[in-house]
Amino acid sequence: MAVNNQTQAMDSMPRTVMAKVFVQRDYSEGTAVKFQTKFPQELEGRIDQSTFQYTVNEVNAIFTKAEELGSRAYCEGCLACLTAYTVFLCMDTHYQRCLKELAQFISEQNEHQYLPKEIGRASCRERV
Numbered sequence: 001m002a003v004n005n006q007t008q009a010m011d012s013m014p015r016t017v018m019a020k021v022f023v024q025r026d027y028s029e030g031t032a033v034k035f036q037t038k039f040p041q042e043l044e045g046r047i048d049q050s051t052f053q054y055t056v057n058e059v060n061a062i063f064t065k066a067e068e069l070g071s072r073a074y075c076e077g078c079l080a081c082l083t084a085y086t087v088f089l090c091m092d093t094h095y096q097r098c099l100k101e102l103a104q105f106i107s108e109q110n111e112h113q114y115l116p117k118e119i120g121r122a123s124c125r126e127r128v
Contacts, residue, residue, distance in 0.1 A: 023056060033063040047117055055109050059102065066098030
């Protein structure tokens with residue numbers, strides 16, 4: 001629901017203000033999902049560099065948490081095997097829960113930080 005509100009808010013903004021800026025993936029530590037914290041020149045003067053870095057660092061932290069392998073992930077996998085993966089019809093995986101947390105975080109950041117400055121941040125899962 002929050003993602004729909006975010007999309008509607010972004011759609012209502014004038015198209016001349018909206019420019020695409022892609023934050024590149026950071027492969028310096030392997031293939032784990034991580035984004036570069038380098039501040040894009042296109043955003044200079046539009047938002048504070050510390051706000052941008054906080055957002056990217058938090059997104060990276062959520063993905064790190066989603067990709068952790070621990071006892072929770074092991075038990076989730078065992079339960080999935082025992083139930084022929086039907087357990088996922090009634091519950092989300094740890095990764096899916098983290099992606100929902102990410103969508104909520106991006107929606108909050110858009111609402112409080114980016115949209116007031118006429119910048120919309122899309123979810124990592126969406127290509128707009």
